[in-house]
Amino acid sequence: MNPGRRMAQLARLACTAGTAAILLTACGGGTSQIEPFKPAQYVVLGDESSLIDAQGRRYTVNPHNANTGALDCTLQPIWTQAVANRFGFVFAECNPGGATEFRAQMRASAGARVGDIEAQIDAQLADGGFAEKSLVTVMAGGNDILALYADYPRRSEEELVAQARELGVRVGMLVNHLIELGPRVVVSTIPDLGLSPYALAEQAAHTDTDRAALISRLVAAFNGRIRTTIVNDGRYVGLVLADEIVQAIARAPSPYGVKNATSPVCTVALPDCTDRTLVESGNSSSWLWADDRRLAFGGQLYLGNLAVARVANNPF
Numbered sequence: 605m606n607p608g609r610r611m612a613q614l615a616r617l618a619c620t621a622g623t624a625a626i627l628l629t630a631c632g633g634g635t636s637q638i639e640p641f642k643p644a645q646y647v648v649l650g651d652e653s654s655l656i657d658a659q660g661r662r663y664t665v666n667p668h669n670a671n672t673g674a675l676d677c678t679l680q681p682i683w684t685q686a687v688a689n690r691f692g693f694v695f696a697e698c699n700p701g702g703a704t705e706f707r708a709q710m711r712a713s714a715g716a717r718v719g720d721i722e723a724q725i726d727a728q729l730a731d732g733g734f735a736e737k738s739l740v741t742v743m744a745g746g747n748d749i750l751a752l753y754a755d756y757p758r759r760s761e762e763e764l765v766a767q768a769r770e771l772g773v774r775v776g777m778l779v780n781h782l783i784e785l786g787p788r789v790v791v792s793t794i795p796d797l798g799l800s801p802y803a804l805a806e807q808a809a810h811t812d813t814d815r816a817a818l819i820s821r822l823v824a825a826f827n828g829r830i831r832t833t834i835v836n837d838g839r840y841v842g843l844v845l846a847d848e849i850v851q852a853i854a855r856a857p858s859p860y861g862v863k864n865a866t867s868p869v870c871t872v873a874l875p876d877c878t879d880r881t882l883v884e885s886g887n888s889s890s891w892l893w894a895d896d897r898r899l900a901f902g903g904q905l906y907l908g909n910l911a912v913a914r915v916a917n918n919p920f
Contacts, residue, residue, distance in 0.1 A: 646708040653899065663714065663898050664877070665894055676700065686909070693707045711725075717745075719774075742790070743791070746897065748768075768829075769826065783841060791843055792911065799816070801867050802896035830843075831843065865891075873895070888900045888901040889902055
């Protein structure tokens with residue numbers, strides 16, 4: 605893909621509205637950024653898609669260092685690492701260089717749902733709170749949506765969609781609460797899990813309805829409420845559209861360097877997957893999905909690009 609076209613596409617996908625914002629113009633009602641935003645602190649909230657665990661593992665493919673042969677958590681960074689890297693921040697959970705100062709703090713947890721985000725905020729407040737110029741990223745809801753889907757058909761689609769919307773509103777309200785506490789917030793929608801290998805397997809296993817399309821509708825209901833609930837002001841919040849970038853890659857993988865957008869690349873459960881436990885000819889960079897519901901580097905890369913663009917371009 606032409607670099608100019610790719611940057612324009614990333615800008616469009618990162619906006620809260622349908623029109624692209626060019627570099628120093630923020631999405632969501634902001635004005636031109638006078639000085640680049642330089643946070644004093646970065647806090648990660650969310651589920652395993654944002655997580656580096658205490659062993660330095662991510663819920664994607666964990667690559668080995670070609671020189672040392674050891675697992676290297678700095679390679680193929682997940683989206684939250686891309687944001688930290690933008691400011692030279694280091695997480696204690698991924699610190700091969702022996703840093704002693706950690707201005708990036710990991711509060712995300714494996715299996716977290718929307719209801720866990722408030723506890724993550726409380727944990728941060730109890731442990732020093734937020735610095736004067738703090739940045740927070742938030743992405744949660746994927747585990748909630750799949751839990752809702754598991755109730756189908758015992759519960760009707762209408763009931764599940766209504767609850768998905770309520771959960772989206774809850775995320776939006778938590779983001780607005782964070783703004784009141786002082787940080788600038790980048791919130792991501794969740795990827796379109798209706799395009800995941802899990803959804804495609806469910807579609808093949810059931811004939812009552814298009815199960816993949818049902819999951820996509822639940823995701824859309826959830827993400828839609830996030831977008832309409834958050835404060836629409838680019839001075840305080842930036843929105844990253846993970847659902848749209850996954851949809852774009854699934855529709856046309858090749859321009860994104862993706863060879864496989866429909867099946868998982870890992871042969872073992874996350875977070876134990878490494879570049880030595882992949883399907884034959886598999887590669888984390890050219891696969892969209894690591895397992896049946898979480899992104900490989902082929903997806904995390906673009907999510908990270910969008911998040912970094914949003915931090916750089918919003919008039920925080």
